[in-house]
Amino acid sequence: MADLQTDVRYIKGIGEARAKALSKLGIGTLQDLIGYFPRRYEDRTMTRAIRELELGETVCVRAMIANDPVASRISGGRTVVKARAVDDSGALDLTFFNQEYRKNSLHRGETYIFCGKVEGNLLARRMINPIVEQEGQQVLTGHIVPIYPLTAGVSQNLLYKAVGQGLTECRHLLADCLPDAVRQEHQLCHSGYAYENIHFPADAEALTLARRRMVFEELFILSCGLQMLRSRRTDVAGPACKAADMEEFYRALPFPLTKAQRRAITEAVTDMESGRPMNRLCQGDVGSGKTMVAAGCVWFAAQSGWQSALMAPTEILARQHYENLAPLFEKFGLRCALLTGSTKARERRDILENLTLGSIDLCIGTHALLTEDVSYARLGLVITDEQHRFGVNQRAALGQKAENPHMLVLSATPIPRTLALIIYGDLDVSVMNELPPGRQKVDTFAVGESYRQRVNQFIRKQVEAGHQVFIVCPLVGQEDHIPDERKAAAAYAKKLREEVFPDLRVCLLHGKMKAKEKEKVMEDFAAGNGDILVATTVVEVGVDVPNATCMVVENAERFGLSQLHQLRGRVGRGQAKSYCILLSEHPSEETKRRLKVMTKTNDGFEISREDLALRGPGDFFGQRQHGLPTLKIADLSCDMALLDEAQQAAKGWMAQDPGLEKPESGALRARIETLFAVKAEGLN
Ligand SMILES: Nc1ncnc2c1ncn2[C@@H]1O[C@H](COP(=O)(O)OP(=O)(O)OP(=O)(O)O)[C@@H](O)[C@H]1O
Numbered sequence: 001m002a003d004l005q006t007d008v009r010y011i012k013g014i015g016e017a018r019a020k021a022l023s024k025l026g027i028g029t030l031q032d033l034i035g036y037f038p039r040r041y042e043d044r045t046m047t048r049a050i051r052e053l054e055l056g057e058t059v060c061v062r063a064m065i066a067n068d069p070v071a072s073r074i075s076g077g078r079t080v081v082k083a084r085a086v087d088d089s090g091a092l093d094l095t096f097f098n099q100e101y102r103k104n105s106l107h108r109g110e111t112y113i114f115c116g117k118v119e120g121n122l123l124a125r126r127m128i129n130p131i132v133e134q135e136g137q138q139v140l141t142g143h144i145v146p147i148y149p150l151t152a153g154v155s156q157n158l159l160y161k162a163v164g165q166g167l168t169e170c171r172h173l174l175a176d177c178l179p180d181a182v183r184q185e186h187q188l189c190h191s192g193y194a195y196e197n198i199h200f201p202a203d204a205e206a207l208t209l210a211r212r213r214m215v216f217e218e219l220f221i222l223s224c225g226l227q228m229l230r231s232r233r234t235d236v237a238g239p240a241c242k243a244a245d246m247e248e249f250y251r252a253l254p255f256p257l258t259k260a261q262r263r264a265i266t267e268a269v270t271d272m273e274s275g276r277p278m279n280r281l282c283q284g285d286v287g288s289g290k291t292m293v294a295a296g297c298v299w300f301a302a303q304s305g306w307q308s309a310l311m312a313p314t315e316i317l318a319r320q321h322y323e324n325l326a327p328l329f330e331k332f333g334l335r336c337a338l339l340t341g342s343t344k345a346r347e348r349r350d351i352l353e354n355l356t357l358g359s360i361d362l363c364i365g366t367h368a369l370l371t372e373d374v375s376y377a378r379l380g381l382v383i384t385d386e387q388h389r390f391g392v393n394q395r396a397a398l399g400q401k402a403e404n405p406h407m408l409v410l411s412a413t414p415i416p417r418t419l420a421l422i423i424y425g426d427l428d429v430s431v432m433n434e435l436p437p438g439r440q441k442v443d444t445f446a447v448g449e450s451y452r453q454r455v456n457q458f459i460r461k462q463v464e465a466g467h468q469v470f471i472v473c474p475l476v477g478q479e480d481h482i483p484d485e486r487k488a489a490a491a492y493a494k495k496l497r498e499e500v501f502p503d504l505r506v507c508l509l510h511g512k513m514k515a516k517e518k519e520k521v522m523e524d525f526a527a528g529n530g531d532i533l534v535a536t537t538v539v540e541v542g543v544d545v546p547n548a549t550c551m552v553v554e555n556a557e558r559f560g561l562s563q564l565h566q567l568r569g570r571v572g573r574g575q576a577k578s579y580c581i582l583l584s585e586h587p588s589e590e591t592k593r594r595l596k597v598m599t600k601t602n603d604g605f606e607i608s609r610e611d612l613a614l615r616g617p618g619d620f621f622g623q624r625q626h627g628l629p630t631l632k633i634a635d636l637s638c639d640m641a642l643l644d645e646a647q648q649a650a651k652g653w654m655a656q657d658p659g660l661e662k663p664e665s666g667a668l669r670a671r672i673e674t675l676f677a678v679k680a681e682g683l684n
Pocket residue numbers: 255256257258261284285286287288289290291292412436437541542543544569573
């Protein structure tokens with residue numbers, strides 16, 4: 001008796017050979033088979049008159065064979081069978097390669113359905129290797145047909161039949177994993193109907209219903225699973241923190257915090273006081289002041305005697321954090337250290353010793369913080385300034401340095417909350433959508449090469465007014481070469497120094513420079529020893545030079561919107577009016593549209609919504625090794641509304657039945673366990 005975990009080789013009509021082919025698509029069990037969804041569909045419901053066929057389209061034709069098919073041999077030992085089919089409107093030539101049997105299976109005077117791509121020309125239309133079926137015995141025509149993603153050795157036909165057989169075997173086993181109340185509330189069809197129609201749609205409407213149900217189900221299971229995971233993770237004790245008066249910390253700051261900053265700190269502090277480990281993402285727009293949120297948490301943890309570690313993605317950023325935070329904490333008698341790859345051996349030994357002794361309260365650094373010989377006396381809080389540079393595993397590695405420490409992740413890529421819940425599904429989310437007061441909008445222009453002269457004059461004007469300018473140069477090079485960022489940026493800086501701005505101080509920063517060199521360049525520039533900084537995207541991350549007022553981005557079309565927003569965030573951080581110029585030669589319509597979004601708004605959340613609509617969520621997912629189950633049917637570029645609905649439903653259901661112990665949650669629980677068991681390593 002088959003169940004959903006039965007190996008497909010035991011399914012009637014599949015057998016060893018086909019099972020082997022299916023395994024190449026990751027299909028092992030009956031569950032895998034029926035969960036292998038079509039990539040798209042072809043509507044083969046209708047037939048068309050031959051005269052109306054357009055070249056290049058794939059269509060069905062009902063036509064009569066007009067002659068006896070002729071077989072001949074061609075080069076390479078192949079055979080070709082040719083025939084002509086006619087209807088009231090015209091003739092269609094048919095060519096079959098290596099299908100010698102067609103000679104005897106197609107009979108003059110009989111009518112068939114032919115389905116294929118129309119080739120040839122409008123005077124002599126042709127189909128090569130069309131599907132041929134007899135009316136009344138149609139399988140691959142006459143209805144909406146699923147088109148599955150394939151691999152070598154697996155044909156549509158094989159999948160089509162295998163899935164059909166699979167469904168026959170398990171129709172009665174398809175327990176509905178959605179609780180009935182949820183299914184009814186959201187007007188979703190039954191599971192059996194959905195599986196049947198996602199593979200073999202009765203009609204277009206049935207397909208819509210089936211897809212809606214399947215997408216909802218996938219997102220609902222994922223959302224419930226993530227919630228369970230989160231509650232399990234927080235089911236252990238975290239570093240105990242006693243209440244502290246945050247006002248004492250706030251009073252020591254040079255500026256009042258924004259409401260959003262205070263709210264984020266309060267949320268984090270509430271987590272830390274709860275007795276359970278905090279797992280929180282603080283997502284803020286560029287320049288929203290995330291560092292202060294981190295600082296608030298460090299101060300709070302220190303009041304209970306805990307040490308904190310803050311990991312930044314680059315040395316420049318680690319140093320910047322250190323320079324901002326060390327003097328602040330000094331006021332409270334708290335000690336900070338900076339530990340990076342370029343920390344000298346003696347200093348490093350000293351820091352390591354003091355970390356073990358517990359006399360350092362906050363250790364700021366890069367990946368160097370993860371090295372094995374770094375150990376802490378009382379590590380209670382781990383902060384990663386993620387900016388998409390660290391994955392779950394690295395965060396976890398730092399977390400290993402203590403038992404269930406509090407974790408705070410700072411991210412500067414604002415993404416819609418619903419999406420954050422999936423990408424950072426294992427974290428609670430605080431959103432900072434407010435900038436410190438007095439920030440001016442960065443005026444943004446998207447211009448072509450013809451503006452080069454004017455742009456250069458503008459840069460000069462900014463420098464003459466005592467400000468500084470960033471010029472970001474992307475990886476440029478021959479398309480067939482691996483572009484050398486160093487060469488591109490260096491050559492550009494040289495050109496500017498020699499030809500365009502010989503009288504100005506042009507500095508250069510690129511990712512391949514040694515850490516020490518980079519640091520020196522950045523330090524010098526931040527100290528005002530430089531007018532123009534030509535850089536690759538190393539400046540994208542968190543660099544803070546308040547005197548810089550102009551950001552010029554060369555070949556802006558090469559950047560994603562969120563990245564452009566990050567780059568633009570490097571200016572407008574001081575009091576002076578700031579500008580961003582996006583240069584792009586011959587922009588495509590798509591590029592024009594994207595760059596226009598940048599000129600229209602400074603709101604990172606809005607930009608990420610546009611980015612999502614224009615390019616889909618691939619970028620967000622791609623940059624993060626999130627280790628969560630991948631989506632099989634939902635497409636977040638068009639299913640966002642359903643994601644929202646499924647998340648709400650999951651929240652509601654989990655509130656009623658947190659442990660999924662009710663009988664109606666049984667099938668749901670089983671699905672979650674299978675789904676997350678596979679990915680458990682990435683999640684723990
Ligand atoms: N409430 C505030 N009022 C005024 N200035 C603030 C406030 N909070 C932070 N700042 C200042 O704003 C600047 C940006 O802060 P911070 O570097 O923390 O931003 P961020 O959110 O990390 O931004 P990015 O992602 O761009 O690095 C810093 O110079 C900081 O001192």
